[in-house]
Amino acid sequence: MVVKSTNKYTLQRRKVVHRILEDRGDAAVVTGIGNAVHDVASANDDPKNMYLAGIMGGAAMVAFGVALAQPKRRILVITGDGELLAGIGSLATIGVEQPKNLSIIVIDNQAYGATGNQHTHTGRGVDLVGIAAASGFKKTALITTNAELEAELQHIHNQPGPYFAVVKVMSKTSPRINAPKDGTYVSRRFRAAVTGESA
Amino acid sequence: MATKKKTDWSKDVFKVLKNADVKQVAYVPDAGHTSLIKMAIADNAIKPVSLTSEQEGVAVLSGAWLGGEAGALLMQSSGVGNVINMLGMANECRFPLLMLVTMRGEWGEFNPWQVPMGQATEAVLEAAGVIVHRVDEPSEIAETVEAAARLAFEGGRMVAVLIGQRVVGFKDWTK
Amino acid sequence: MTARRKITLDRRKVVSRILKDRGELLLVTGLGAPTWDAASVEDNPNNFYLWGGMGGAVLTGLGLALAQPKRRVLVITGDGEMLMGVGGLATVAVQKPSNLAICIVDNQRYGETGMQETHTAHGVDLAAMAAGAGFQTTSTVYTSAELNTAIPVLYNEPGPVFVDVKITAVDQPMSLPPRDGPTLKHRFRENLLGSI
Numbered sequence: 001m002v003v004k005s006t007n008k009y010t011l012q013r014r015k016v017v018h019r020i021l022e023d024r025g026d027a028a029v030v031t032g033i034g035n036a037v038h039d040v041a042s043a044n045d046d047p048k049n050m051y052l053a054g055i056m057g058g059a060a061m062v063a064f065g066v067a068l069a070q071p072k073r074r075i076l077v078i079t080g081d082g083e084l085l086a087g088i089g090s091l092a093t094i095g096v097e098q099p100k101n102l103s104i105i106v107i108d109n110q111a112y113g114a115t116g117n118q119h120t121h122t123g124r125g126v127d128l129v130g131i132a133a134a135s136g137f138k139k140t141a142l143i144t145t146n147a148e149l150e151a152e153l154q155h156i157h158n159q160p161g162p163y164f165a166v167v168k169v170m171s172k173t174s175p176r177i178n179a180p181k182d183g184t185y186v187s188r189r190f191r192a193a194v195t196g197e198s199a
Numbered sequence: 200m201a202t203k204k205k206t207d208w209s210k211d212v213f214k215v216l217k218n219a220d221v222k223q224v225a226y227v228p229d230a231g232h233t234s235l236i237k238m239a240i241a242d243n244a245i246k247p248v249s250l251t252s253e254q255e256g257v258a259v260l261s262g263a264w265l266g267g268e269a270g271a272l273l274m275q276s277s278g279v280g281n282v283i284n285m286l287g288m289a290n291e292c293r294f295p296l297l298m299l300v301t302m303r304g305e306w307g308e309f310n311p312w313q314v315p316m317g318q319a320t321e322a323v324l325e326a327a328g329v330i331v332h333r334v335d336e337p338s339e340i341a342e343t344v345e346a347a348a349r350l351a352f353e354g355g356r357m358v359a360v361l362i363g364q365r366v367v368g369f370k371d372w373t374k
Numbered sequence: 375m376t377a378r379r380k381i382t383l384d385r386r387k388v389v390s391r392i393l394k395d396r397g398e399l400l401l402v403t404g405l406g407a408p409t410w411d412a413a414s415v416e417d418n419p420n421n422f423y424l425w426g427g428m429g430g431a432v433l434t435g436l437g438l439a440l441a442q443p444k445r446r447v448l449v450i451t452g453d454g455e456m457l458m459g460v461g462g463l464a465t466v467a468v469q470k471p472s473n474l475a476i477c478i479v480d481n482q483r484y485g486e487t488g489m490q491e492t493h494t495a496h497g498v499d500l501a502a503m504a505a506g507a508g509f510q511t512t513s514t515v516y517t518s519a520e521l522n523t524a525i526p527v528l529y530n531e532p533g534p535v536f537v538d539v540k541i542t543a544v545d546q547p548m549s550l551p552p553r554d555g556p557t558l559k560h561r562f563r564e565n566l567l568g569s570i
Contacts, residue, residue: 064248065260065261070267093250183288187292197267251458
């Protein structure tokens with residue numbers, strides 16, 4: 001069954017992501033596939049963005065690996081509910097390790113955007129915040145309004161993590177933009193930007 | 200004796216990983232990797248990551264490389280079945296990847312359910328674009344891992360070392 | 375997150391009590407110790423033992439429950455196996471199978487590979503994961519009294535239900551049921567369906 005174009009949520013995904021990234025400072029960002037790539041790239045095609053364009057389920061763990069290698073830098077994950085669900089065990093793996101510099105933000109439109117907007121499990125009773133808490137995340141939030149988003153920004157960017165938030169957004173997709181698709185290019189650019197090394 | 204041999208090669212392999220500047224070791228526990236896992240946990244310069252499923256390891260080591268660190272993924276051959284789609288990311292982005300796989304389902308295997316993936320491991324990894332080195336002699340394991348690590352981190356490729364079940368020993372189910 | 379409480383229950387006694395009045399229960403067991411536990415009670419043709427496919431026990435139970443809506447289906451598996459397929463809890467919860475019960479025998483260890491600690495030894499709470507996934511009935515059991523309360527839930531409460539039983543990490547004698555996949559399949563299906 002396909003999600004209707006409007007659900008009961010009012011936040012718009014692109015505005016939410018752009019607001020979050022306004023305060024990113026020198027944080028690195030790893031995105032899940034699909035909408036998340038376009039949301040992040042449309043704010044700014046920052047070299048410290050790693051767009052995981054094709055494969056689901058790995059975004060949180062990729063970010064975790066970066067976080068371990070770059071303990072002084074804030075690492076953000078911006079991904080969708082379907083992508084996170086495909087690698088849901090990652091939350092337990094990360095929860096056990098408690099990385100202080102990692103924040104995971106799920107933009108939850110309750111639909112698989114890239115394949116025709118079919119319902120995901122979050123529109124049918126699955127509570128990702130509850131699962132994150134059960135996995136050991138002590139800082140979690142469910143964000144449905146702009147006021148709540150503003151209140152969470154300091155936790156996303158500054159307070160010790162690991163941090164996990166779900167932002168419920170309208171199920172309308174936003175326009176795609178031309179983010180770089182070449183994984184070799186994006187990854188080398190990212191690595192050079194976060195490590196200062198050229199190769 | 201089988202046990203002594205096992206511990207020796209683990210120590211030598213650990214030295215190889217340290218020389219390769221490995222800083223993250225991701226694993227789902229396997230009996231064959233017990234010593235190596237213990238050494239990784241005991242070493243303050245290494246971050247051990249205990250995975251709920253093996254594909255998380257491909258992702259975390261990709262992230263490690265993005266952040267400037269080298270890593271290694273330790274798993275059993277049955278776990279290889281879990282990583283295949285995630286290898287596509289490492290393949291497409293040309294991430295260096297070093298995997299050490301202890302084999303089941305091929306030498307004196309008691310559990311028939313281990314046989315399909317054990318028999319498929321080499322072909323499946325190669326089909327996914329991974330360079331595979333097999334080793335069945337304990338005395339050759341460390342040098343094989345060293346070669347694999349160079350190929351991975353210097354040559355910039357995905358490389359798997361398959362450590363034969365003959366080396367690891369088959370489980371004694373009567374205990 | 376559950377507070378750290380003392381773990382005293384013995385896995386063989388727990389499984390034996392759970393299966394004591396099983397009646398027509400269909401049982402799927404995850405690989406390793408849960409399979410030995412079930413076999414040590416009795417080798418019942420309504421048991422389907424997994425000797426591999428780590429991460430697949432709960433979903434195997436789901437398929438069986440959906441195929442046999444009038445039968446109660448119980449999955450008994452370990453914490454490591456559950457963690458490897460933990461997304462399955464979301465898959466199950468969305469399907470809402472009222473005849474499915476899941477019981478974890480949780481020794482917080484990977485029993486077959488050297489007793490290494492799993493994530494449940496470090497604060498991961500499986501019952502809370504199930505609740506987050508949408509299970510309406512979940513509990514964590516530490517005591518005999520709590521087990522007594524949980525057993526009727528496993529058998530009678532409209533599902534899906536999830537019970538995490540904390541047990542000691544003590545090695546038990548092996549008790550090996552048949553492991554030939556085709557034999558297990560044929561026996562199970564013949565007993566259940568009257569044909570293979």
